[in-house]
Amino acid sequence: MKKLVMLFVVSIGISLLSSRVVAQTTNFQVYSLFVMNIAKYSVWPEDNGEFEITILGKSKVYDELLKYADRGVNGKKVKLIQTDNISEIGSPNILYLSMSKSSLIDEVLKSTDGKPVMVVTEREGLHKKGAGFSFFINESNNLRFDINNTELERRRIKVAKNLAGMAHEVL
Numbered sequence: 001m002k003k004l005v006m007l008f009v010v011s012i013g014i015s016l017l018s019s020r021v022v023a024q025t026t027n028f029q030v031y032s033l034f035v036m037n038i039a040k041y042s043v044w045p046e047d048n049g050e051f052e053i054t055i056l057g058k059s060k061v062y063d064e065l066l067k068y069a070d071r072g073v074n075g076k077k078v079k080l081i082q083t084d085n086i087s088e089i090g091s092p093n094i095l096y097l098s099m100s101k102s103s104l105i106d107e108v109l110k111s112t113d114g115k116p117v118m119v120v121t122e123r124e125g126l127h128k129k130g131a132g133f134s135f136f137i138n139e140s141n142n143l144r145f146d147i148n149n150t151e152l153e154r155r156r157i158k159v160a161k162n163l164a165g166m167a168h169e170v171l
Helices: 002-018 028-040 061-069 099-112 149-154 161-165
Strands: 050-056 077-083 094-097 118-121 133-137 143-147
Touching (some): 028 050, 028 118, 028 133, 061 077
Parallel strands (some): 050 094
């Protein structure tokens, strides 16, 4: 496990050093790399044989995740779904909330309440409203993330301590 966490730390570190995100241009390849690595270093209480990631709203992260999906997550096949409708979310392992749908955070949290669904958002600060992870661009134009570990624990999702140690803020 320590070797896996170190590999994650190194891969994210390389991504942060080599991929600068300009405020006007979003590098969705880096976002998708983060999502896949977050998935690899987290544990869900239920195992249905597949690892499902649902993207709510239009986001280029969907196209980038398609490139990584064939690698799987911890030996599980990745199933990707993109939808604009909250009623079609179901119970994915990760629900990725696009910037265009970030105003729906309260509805998303209500519809996934009590389920082991990790909500990951493109919008800064939504971890304070209940998302498990929220991305943001720091003053050096690097992609960073915040974690709401309290909410993840409530949903029975465990995140590797080293992953939490890389976060900008952990609630």
